[in-house]
Amino acid sequence: MNIRKTIGLGILSLFALFILFIASINIGLWGKIPSKKELSNFQYHMASEVFTADSVLIGKYYLYDRQPVAFQDFPEHLIKALVAIEDERFYEHSGIDIRSLLRVGFKTVLLGDNSSGGGSTLTQQLAKNLYPRKERKKTNIVVNKVKEMIIAKRLENIFTKDEILTNYLNTVSFGDNTFGIESAALKFFNTRTKDISAAQAATLVGMLKATYGYNPRIFPEKSLGRRNLVLRAMYNNDFISEVQVTKFSQEGLDLDYREFDYNAGIAPYFREEVRKEMLNWISEQNEANTDYNIYTSGLKIYTTLNYKMQKLAEEAMIDHMTKLQLSFEKSYGTSAPWLKDKNLMEKIATRTPTYKRLQKLGLSHKQIIDSLSKDKQIRNFKSWQKDEELTASTMDSIQHYTKFLNTGSLAVDPTNGDILVWIGGINFEQYKYDHISQSKRQVGSTFKPIVYTTAVEKGISPCIYFSAEEIEYDNLKGWSPSNSGKKDEAYLNYSMEEGLSNSINTIAVKVLEQAGIDNVLTMAKNMGMEDKLPKEASIALGTGEIKIINLAQAYTSYANTGKHIKPNLIKSISNHKDSLLVKFKSELNEKAAFSKETSQIMIEMMKSTVNSGTAARLRNTYGLKNDIAGKTGTTQNNKDAWFVALTPKLVHISWVGLDQHEIGFSNTSIGQGANAALPLFGLWMQELNKDQDFDEYTKPNFPKPSAAVQEALNCDPVKRDGFFKRLFKNPNKKKSKKFDG
Template structure:
């Protein structure tokens, strides 16, 4: 006893005990103050029992395959049964070996942290964190308290962890952890990580893939398997060895998996990347409008980015991939030919007026102008060179260029729009709004209106047949000058060498896209009836009341054009292309549902059958015959090519019994067209995208319902009415007395 008193009376021992007691009291007081909420509210047990996590809105295709997501945090929740056992084994063996024994706090690890990390400031001692502590951090984050931040956050997490353990089972804790833990590339939750890095759901992860993702949790960026594959592989092997150490895997299996490459199949759901980016952007716009009109059961508004909605769409992800591949294969070659055709006379290099006009439309130019800079100052600012990533078909590149250089680079690119729909409903199956969403945000399906060229001619012929014109009515190829329209003289691509004494029936005229006859048919039926017919077929825009409408001078949206053409294989009914079928909340409750719009027949079934037969002739022996000759397609296909004045726009409409596809190709700057008709005509610029797309469909038996479908046999009356010579020549006396070029007063109002 005397010895004890003597020791306690020693001033060094006394001061040590005082300091220790003071520190202990300090930490106890700190803990109590945290518990009482002096450093910020700590969630109560009641609040923890109603944990609600922000969840990404998922966009699914028609077969419920994931297309993309809208999120602030990329998170996608699963149930415990969805986690493979080896995933759980990898996590526990690496992050918290005593997880199933402790109550949220691993006292052994915590003591190590307290002594080494806090008192001795040994940063290599480890965090000592349990899975439950990490979950607390994931759920509520950490704050900066300036002084003792680490201790305060650790105590706060310990309090939350203990409460979590009292409320939830170990399985429920693991489920919440896997659904909230942050992985590399701003990805939250194991399901999102599995789909992003390995393009598969979490339950399909192999042991080495699971080890890779679990290994990245130690340091998301340092062990990012995409950015740092070697480090990631080393860390994966550490996880595999931990699994061996704790009896989850034999050594020979770990050795086998350690030798494997990472095998990443990276798939970003960023809107600028991945499958169908233009479609996802359009769905996002439509979804935002939908959510504005509905409320949650409690009256709150839905949040597109946080509420874990499920958006069911009509898209077919397999067809979409084929469409995108077909587009890229063709446009890469066409772009090269387009640039080569201009050579040194390229307008994006030499046309100063064109370049200056494009420059003044740039947001940066307008910003400098509003700031009061002079023209020379603006040009000097835009001439500053910097490292810039540029789109190229042969592969993106980084170059040291100015804004002006970049403008000229992008002015040259051809762009595209391609839409495929189910003609009976209008359900969108493929949606290619441009060549690359990263660099060209403008959507050529939903936003653009371009002159449609000869793709308007079927509306003229439909109106003519609907109003009693017989399919075997003949019209001369001869040019006619319409004096009521300033001496306008439409001509054919054959020019002056066209045989003016040759006459075509309607089938021959439309399948060969003869301009002079299209205008004569329009003249015969009358502009008002043609405009009325187009409106019945779903073309809602006000069209010009001019004879040139027959040649497609009207600018029409690609989506409307596609819906109109669907009428030829949908009992004469046009459709409205649509993308969203239903929206459900995170619990599967339907909050919005959509049905196809039902339209009235736009014309008689006789008219429909005649037009379908004529447009099949376009493919079999007319302007679209290269589908047969060059691409070897033997499917039942009807179609129409289109080319606008000065070769600014190329079009192709492909009609099959169960799919209608429209493709457009052109330059966004309408001052830049194809240099030659041979290069720019729809049969060369737009048709090949459809041809390549359909060739890919033919190779996949999944789509036999589309590729092997057949048009119905036409009625006997239709066959009979089309049974005539395609062409005939004027008689002897008519050839003698007819003039070389006729002048004709056009019937109808000039306005």
Template sequence: MNSKKKRSLILRYLLYILGAVLFFCSLFVISVNLGLWGKIPSTDELANLKYQEASEIYSRDSVLIGKYFLYDRQPITKEEVPQHLADALVAIEDERFYEHSGVDYRSLFRVAFKTVLLRDKSAGGGSTISQQLAKNLYPREASGKLRLVATKLKEMIIARRLESVYPKGDLLLHYLNTVSFGDNTFGIESASQKFFGKNAKDLRIEESAVLVGMLKATYSYNPRVFPEKSKARRDLVLRSMVRNEYLAEAEADSIIEKSLVLNYKDYDHSTGIAPYFREELRKRLLRLKEIKNDDDGLSIYTSGLKIYTTLDYKMQLLAEKTMAAHMSKLQRQFEKSHGNSAPWIRDKGLINRAVKNSGPFKKLISQGLSESEAIDSLSTKKSMVLSSWEGDLSIQASTIDSLRHYMKFLNTGSLSLDPATGAVLTWIGGIDHKHFKYDHISQSKRQVGSTFKPIVYAAALESGISPCTYFSAQEIEYKNLEGWSPGNSSDEDETYLNYSMEQALSRSVNTVAVKVLEKTGIPTVISQAANMGITAELPEQPSLALGTGEIGLDELAGAYASFANDGRAVRPYLITKVTRANGEPLFEHQEADPEEQALSDATRKLMVEMMKTTVNEGTAARIRTTYGLRNDIAGKTGTTQNNKDAWFAAITPKLVHVSWVGLDQHEIGFKSTSLGQGASAALPLFATFMKELNRDPSFNHITRVRFEKPDQEILASLNCKPVKRDGFFKRLFKNPKKKRKKKFKKS
């Protein structure tokens, strides 16, 4: 065979091979088009794009305080996209966006030539914005080279269909609404809020350039993690805008000189403002029938709901700030008071019980390990991070070490209400939601100590006992109560003293409170508590007068509101309204019919005056002496047995604030009453918060309001000596060293 025929044969074979390749490529493209490699959406489906949206939570002063989502995304409209943002995106991602119809073949061939022939791995992917949108809308699932090629072809087909359905501006909008910025953040609005604390429409050119620059590699160019790399990428985006004539060179040079400045706000469920409030809000939303029973399958995680709440953003910030300052200081004092003999160090029984009640121990036991094996496993030291008020500690520690570390932490709960409506203004369920999920407002019921006494005294007044009735402070041993003998915390010998009700309440005299309860009757007091909104089951025992009943903090706050709300209790509420993403209302809080009056006007006014005395000169006097507050304030401190729980309930004409401090490990208490009493541990949470409110004129409508001036009849009924001393003959027959014994009359 001569060379000419040989060349002709080779050429024929090459043509056959090329034809076969083209044939199989055509078949492959047809198979992709037919959906054999996965369904391709029709133009009708593409014309009705829907994607999951995060629901947004707003404070009463219209601040975005959190989100609920599976994918953190808030779509925006074309009017909310700054022109410089669209220009930056096109300049760096798809220079010929306005020239092609979904696929930029020129760019595609350039990338193929560089990648295949020149082995240049930095050549890029050649995908247009339309193709990237297709990828955003229909994420890649399968792996493998052939599958990847099929997926790329699908994206090209979808991109061309998208271009036939939407104008270029709408395609840019859909892309910006769907693109991922990492960390489960989707869409330009969510990214703008996270990194710059503002809406996308308010972005400056340099901020738009930062966010657009992230799209090449969301982690590598994350401005929080790698600020220098992010700035360099930002500047490259700005140069691309100059090259494509979207930005003047002089303006770009000026912007490039600017530092990268963030206002980072992570909308994680455990961080940010009011995490305990947001979690309780989530639970209540899931129970809301308007959402639960909706035929459209509404979800707080995917339906883009707008949730408007009662929370005051500025007040919550101040409450969290003052809580952290007080609790960190109190924690140091608490640990110092226990010293090296602290129960979390020395009490092996306590530690052992805590370990056996822990989740890690129970999990190991469920896996078949013996108790000793489980404890050995939990004793193994490893690298871990432990939280503290001074910051995170990276140390070598065991799981048992971790349990002991967190066992010692004081925790707290505090709540502020509008007493006229029950609207929750601040909500602090604990010191740190990340490490302490338990909410001490919605989940906890603790003994309330002397904060229950105002309910006892109110019941007494309602039953006709005069506020100037005197009760002996002498300690009594009750024979029918197994010798129970409640005493007072005062060091003063009170054997011969008799207190008026006002003085006894202001000084929180336990012996008198029990006698007032006895005279009033336990059933009457329990009925009074129920009328004031207390639903907790209360002990039908004389110790009720000392606050041994376990009541939720929110119920106690609602009951105290009756003293400032014409004698009517309130039910704390969190939600004002919920709408769909388009603003269509779903739920709106309706003011309930006023509760029945739990207190007569006379009783309410008397109780306010008596609790003002508690603040002015009684157990809460440090509000005046230490903190220098001159606001109109009434209130009551509370401390439970062995200093386990510290309480303070404050009332002003426009605000009710209740705070609790204690330990989740209830076997541990304060070492001393001086540190653990309500006036020391809980009262400062209110006092420092109130001082901050006083500094801000925008809260004058709360801080400068005065209680109504009591009429002469009320003042006259309180016009008696606060303390009377027994006369000579009574003192003659009383032995201060010997307790008086009697039976307690339970009804």
């Protein structure tokens, strides 16, 4: 009798201890447990999404890749797949499945069967998703399980079953920093949750048991087997028929894998610029007591980018830059500066973060270069298709990357300021520096139209002739701009239209002299050019360093009869519930920089550049029949190649050059704007012309110039000096005078 009593007391004591243990967990002695109030108001991190103007998702900003969706967006077969394989009595229990717990306790503890499962309900799994286990030691398993049971019971008291499923599917991890069914559906099948098929739903639900082991991209066969097991579980629960099991099981995985990688995907430079603008906007908003976060608030950012235009522009860039790179390297041959100039390579090395870090440690220049010359495993950008793994030194890598031409390409709709295309470089992963928003380069002859605009606006007739004769300016230290044209050019006199369309340097300087440097600088500013420009005569040749985006802003003035418009990246921002937060719209500058007549004259002059001048290959090589005005540009020593194209609905700027200013093209034939930069527009426009979706941009014509403008331009393009003037002029001797501009 005493033995029975002792055993009974022992059992009661153990039970009491167990109750006390549960109570101690419940009151927080083993770590805080969220209250019902906290559970009612929990917030999970949500990725912000970036959309193009045509509603294509092109990127995300996130700490955790999660995009919550509503219960009504879950297809019925998704819910059935989840319940069938993860918690078949989900609708019967109230957070804890006693039968499953007894099964697990009996099989796992008594029989040692580890395949019996964990016995956690979906509600318990949701508790674990919301409050991940901090301690993963075996001694903490029981405490963690009890905590999750308590939280699960509270969740069941707060939320409906549908709400629990919604929260679960929006929080569960699919591995690779992907959380929630929507992000998983987009990543593996490039589709929204509401559109996934039964087989796709079973594949994704099947991953939940082991997100790596059943990853369909890494282990397709194991994933298929797991998917079919889910389908069989659906049949066993009378959710689908035998015929459906057979049909779905015969389907392939049919993955359309799409990772939203910061470094990869379409328009990475644009997405980074949008991120910067969003951070500025959020900072301003949060000063007014909001708490937006670009990485966690699930904002929806609708941009101005045109997806198809961007895709075609990137394809044109790869096509052209691949061929140009080969020509560039071939033109230098074995005498390339990156191969021969050791001092230059060491100079470039000093700009790298690695060099600066070693320098801070006190190493000498020689010690640092020796360290950077040691071989190791590196990955180099080889082409636009793939990188290469090889054994080489950091100095080898510097030499390799120095030789690559880079680019910037921007398309803006001048009627509303929308940025349609943004290519900031050839490879975002390797070249983070954005040549649209960050880089300031000399713009060469693309600045000349501003000089000519100033002259025309000042009242100088387009039919005034300027001699192409070379001048040496005494008060400019003997500076003598020259041309690369005809031998008898000293005897030729060009109208302003002909001088601009053929980009004659000597004439540009003479036009600047007539217009006045101060007037030109004022004109540039009034046209929206925000970069500070040098007050020097050489500005006529484009020695000012200007950002692509600012050059584009200035050129929008020509399409808007003198009024510039600020390029814009973002149309609107909504919250995660699709409620509009703000709209953005660019407005034309109130004051025109020049008159309607000047605008028409300049457009006609720049149309001549395309029809018969330095950009004529748009007609001859690319066969473009669109109404296009434009201007090529090539800077000193062939360092920068430019092309600006202007249509009634487009301003397109393209630049090509090297990141290292010390190196330029080996010759003007390869490095001139018409050869290095113009094809980026020509190839792109060819593709736009093939698609009637772009008729809005490709079909419009410039307004017909007024009779007065036509009359003002009605003159012979070139006049040759008379016999006696030629007789007494020595073309080999520079005329000397004072620059008076």
